[in-house]
Amino acid sequence: MVKRKALVTGGAGFIGSHLCNKLIKNNYDVIAYDDLSNGSGQKNLSKNVKFVKGSILNVKKVNELCKKVNVVFNLAVKPLLMSFYDPDEVVRVNDFGTYIVGKMCVKTKTKLIHISSSEAYGSAVSLPMKEVHPLLPSTIYASSKAASELYVRGFEKTNGLKMVIVRPFNSYGEFMREDMYGAVFPKFFERLSKGKVCTITGTGKQTRDFTHVDDTCQGIMLADQTKNAVGNTFNIAQGKETTINEIASLMTKNYNKSTGKNINLKFVYTKSRSGDVKRHLADISNAKKILGYKPKITINEGLNRIIKWNIKNK
Numbered sequence: 072m073v074k075r076k077a078l079v080t081g082g083a084g085f086i087g088s089h090l091c092n093k094l095i096k097n098n099y100d101v102i103a104y105d106d107l108s109n110g111s112g113q114k115n116l117s118k119n120v121k122f123v124k125g126s127i128l129n130v131k132k133v134n135e136l137c138k139k140v141n142v143v144f145n146l147a148v149k150p151l152l153m154s155f156y157d158p159d160e161v162v163r164v165n166d167f168g169t170y171i172v173g174k175m176c177v178k179t180k181t182k183l184i185h186i187s188s189s190e191a192y193g194s195a196v197s198l199p200m201k202e203v204h205p206l207l208p209s210t211i212y213a214s215s216k217a218a219s220e221l222y223v224r225g226f227e228k229t230n231g232l233k234m235v236i237v238r239p240f241n242s243y244g245e246f247m248r249e250d251m252y253g254a255v256f257p258k259f260f261e262r263l264s265k266g267k268v269c270t271i272t273g274t275g276k277q278t279r280d281f282t283h284v285d286d287t288c289q290g291i292m293l294a295d296q297t298k299n300a301v302g303n304t305f306n307i308a309q310g311k312e313t314t315i316n317e318i319a320s321l322m323t324k325n326y327n328k329s330t331g332k333n334i335n336l337k338f339v340y341t342k343s344r345s346g347d348v349k350r351h352l353a354d355i356s357n358a359k360k361i362l363g364y365k366p367k368i369t370i371n372e373g374l375n376r377i378i379k380w381n382i383k384n385k
């Protein structure tokens with residue numbers, strides 16, 4: 072069977088590296104393209120992934136790479152926290168970068184799976200959030216993700232680009248870094264393992280639809296493998312709402328169980344971050360129906376995986 076060839080931009084990042092490894096396991100040839108400005112570098116990538124260093128702003132390189140593959144998964148991103156101190160760079164990469172990737176996909180007639188974000192919705196105005204929920208971004212990062220989708224959509228309508236937009240909700244799992252936005256999992260682990268007080272921004276009652284990264288990547292891969300998916304936008308999530316306070320207490324319980332310790336994690340609540348989303352819960356019925364997507368990893372199982380991985384790797 073001829074192998075499908077994929078280019079993963081942001082392939083050295085948290086989701087990108089999991090996606091590259093999953094695609095390899097599913098018989099793809101994979102090129103990870105990343106400027107290594109962030110992310111974990113190449114260390115988490117399977118040795119079968121070909122790594123190319125470079126920026127999605129480099130038109131020539133993106134063009135050359137697009138010519139070599141059947142599909143581009145566009146994950147390269149400047150992070151949410153950067154949008155508070157360097158919004159110009161966030162817009163340049165997340166929007167103009169996506170525009171370049173889209174344009175090169177049009178030029179080389181390559182399919183594009185563009186990874187947007189639940190952040191584009193802002194706080195929920197109705198629950199569960201369907202794909203038609205209005206986009207009401209509350210940070211420049213969220214705006215940049217919303218706008219990036221519109222360029223991809225523009226290329227579809229004007230130039231016939233074959234594309235799918237995926238909106239993952241908060242993903243967590245192995246390889247997660249403490250510097251990431253919403254990195255409650257590695258942060259709680261670090262405080263737990265040192266027996267230190269843990270900081271929660273806001274009341275801790277804010278919710279997210281936490282999704283294990285393996286389920287997120289399954290949804291992203293299915294977006295490429297499903298013919299009927301072309302032209303559509305999909306929420307990819309677990310379909311369950313969990314508060315930050317619940318994560319903290321579940322993590323403490325599971326940590327104590329795994330280590331035999333009896334730590335009672337103490338919390339300090341600080342002012343909520345500007346633009347912080349209050350509630351997120353995805354409606355994943357489109358992904359279930361069209362992609363055959365089914366999240367497999369419960370929050371409890373996912374937390375145990377992270378705890379084990381952190382104990383082994385930290």
Ligand SMILES: NC(=O)c1ccc[n+]([C@@H]2O[C@H](COP(=O)([O-])OP(=O)(O)OC[C@H]3O[C@@H](n4cnc5c(N)ncnc54)[C@H](O)[C@@H]3O)[C@@H](O)[C@H]2O)c1
Pocket residue numbers: 080081082083084085086087104105106107108109110111112125126127128145146147148149150164168186187188189190216238239240241242243
């Ligand atoms: N992590 C989440 O919970 C989450 C949720 C929803 C959507 N997403 C989306 O998933 C995608 C991946 O996010 P992540 O969490 O893995 O982020 P990440 O920061 O771990 O990875 C992003 C990668 O992009 C690279 N990068 C930055 N600028 C680049 C450029 N100009 N050219 C090439 N590479 C560049 C970085 O070096 C990094 O390796 C993003 O598009 C993000 O918006 C993530």
